[in-house]
Amino acid sequence: MIATGPNVTGREDDRPPEAEADEPQELDPIQKLLCDFMAVRKYAGEYLAAEADLFRAAVRRWILGALVGASMAIVALTVLVTAVVFALNGLASLLSDVTGIPWLGELVVGCGVIGVAIVTGWAILSGRLNASRRKTLKKYRHKHQNLAQPQASR
Numbered sequence: 001m002i003a004t005g006p007n008v009t010g011r012e013d014d015r016p017p018e019a020e021a022d023e024p025q026e027l028d029p030i031q032k033l034l035c036d037f038m039a040v041r042k043y044a045g046e047y048l049a050a051e052a053d054l055f056r057a058a059v060r061r062w063i064l065g066a067l068v069g070a071s072m073a074i075v076a077l078t079v080l081v082t083a084v085v086f087a088l089n090g091l092a093s094l095l096s097d098v099t100g101i102p103w104l105g106e107l108v109v110g111c112g113v114i115g116v117a118i119v120t121g122w123a124i125l126s127g128r129l130n131a132s133r134r135k136t137l138k139k140y141r142h143k144h145q146n147l148a149q150p151q152a153s154r
Contacts, residue, residue: 088113 027035088109095105 092105092109095108096102
């Protein structure tokens with residue numbers, strides 16, 4: 001007879017006569033406990049491997065989402081910059097056509113953009129500095145009031 005798998009070691013007739021098919025073989029309680037422990041260990045290993053795979057999949061999804069989001073942000077900013085360039089170029093061409101001086105439109109639009117950027121930057125910086133100054137004054141006014149109150153109650 002040809003062996004069909006790695007677990008087949010011989011023919012059924014080769015068994016010892018005391019090992020009957022109807023009698024279940026009793027395992028030693030320690031052996032049974034070891035078998036149960038090995039089964040639990042195997043299942044725990046498979047569970048941990050599955051959890052690790054789930055974690056890796058979640059990280060891959062997060063990284064992919066971040067990359068897609070960053071790509072979309074870059075595309076959106078590029079579209080915005082291109083639109084601004086087209087609008088400013090069109091405005092410069094309009095001014096040049098109206099005045100008849102070819103360079104005047106570009107000069108006015110360029111200086112206007114620089115002026116708007118300077119005024120906007122100044123307004124933002126001034127607002128931040130004033131807010132910081134007000135916060136500092138409020139903090140020290142509060143400290144001064146707390147120092148003055150214990151002396152007045154005596």
